[in-house]
Amino acid sequence: MDQLGAIAALGALAQETRLALFRLLVARGPEGLPAGMIADELEVAPSSLSFHLQQLVHAGLIAQRRLGRQLIYSAEYRTMSELLAYLTENCCGRGEVRVPFCDPAETLTEEEKNHGCC
Amino acid sequence: MDQLGAIAALGALAQETRLALFRLLVARGPEGLPAGMIADELEVAPSSLSFHLQQLVHAGLIAQRRLGRQLIYSAEYRTMSELLAYLTENCCGRGEVRVPFCDPAETLTEEEKNHGCC
DNA sequence: AGTTAATTTCGATATTCGTTGAAATGTCGA
């Protein structure tokens, strides 16, 4: 991820509704949620939600797929990982940090598991 | 760090000049840089720089101290660590991630070392 | 005290952001 991508992702997350929305999708997992359910959960007007969904899609933080007449949104864990990698590499001191991965499917290696970390 | 703090920090970093500014201070280390030098480096008008510095100070990402007639700004590594911790804990999949620390001076506590974390 | 240097604060302006309601799009089932 380059600086422009990082700014886009940071800006997309720097808003109350969108951060809550992204957290909801992260918690939901790869299965995702249809827009209507998200609107109910977050108690935000459909057109307003649609606006925020576009922002997150544009930043690459969520993905959209159609299922019948509803649109399902799900977290793009990979992008979040890349954002964290960018921040740890560019905005942290002295490079003495580890880069976390976010994709639940992207399971830890055996070595990492044995490391017993966090 | 709570949700409000995270949004403030994310918003502060989600801007070209400010992200460059923060990266500059992170690279500079705890010593920091006076406003004038930052303005020269980033090629931004003094009054405009001052605006961005305030945003970062308000978000707790940088600190200000006076040295004679100049104001020195330096990165607050602790806040950045907390932001990364928030993102890994709340915006990553399944909680199977490790939290990095950012402060070059901030060595792990004995408890954390024994925990074998990061 | 008066002068200069470093920086911020203020006022004005153009741009972007977030919200809302109404209209449009796409999809399913009868």
Next chain:
DNA sequence: TCGACATTTCAACGAATATCGAAATTAACT
């Protein structure tokens, strides 16, 4: 194909953001 459902797009508006130049603050030097 018609009607209902899920969602987006559009147009409009107020609020927040980013920028600049000019004036004000703070501190050092003489």
